[in-house]
Amino acid sequence: MAGKAKKAAAGSKPAVLENDCIFCKIIKGEIPCSKVLEDNEFLAFMDIRPIIKGHALVIPKSHCTNILDFPKAEETDLVEFIKKVAKAVVKATDADGFNLGMNNGEAAGQVVMHAHFHIIPRFKDDGLVSWPHKEYAPGEIEGMRNKIKSFL
């Protein structure tokens, strides 16, 4: 539609400057955190307001906003790092499972604009409700699939 403002993608939100970034301050030790694990690339620490107790966050030490500008060189190591922390969270809390989550963009619930992964221990009776599912109208799923494919 002519004149219609283009929607900002999750990765195109104006970047938060590192100096103003709360997680960069945690990395630099300017704000305290309950550190779980760190190496040269990543830091894991306890979420201060857990969804479930044991909730931990994993962040890259180099500032980036979300998964879309995540440094390519660190992608492989990231998975290993997350697995290590997640196993420890599950063992420590005696959880039945865990959610690995990431909010990308304000509309998706991202509040801190430094990429971070949530590791949330889950229990069979923890009462957390899953996201509700919707239904497609006949043929709608293929239309959506085709539209997504056209951007690949």
Ligand code: 5GP
């Ligand atoms: P988001 O909603 O951006 O995906 O998640 C941000 C998370 O960071 C929230 O779960 C919030 O509780 C956590 N958080 C925000 N500020 C701090 C802080 O200063 N220290 C710690 N440890 N966690 C924080």
Ligand code: ZN
């Ligand atoms: Zn940052």
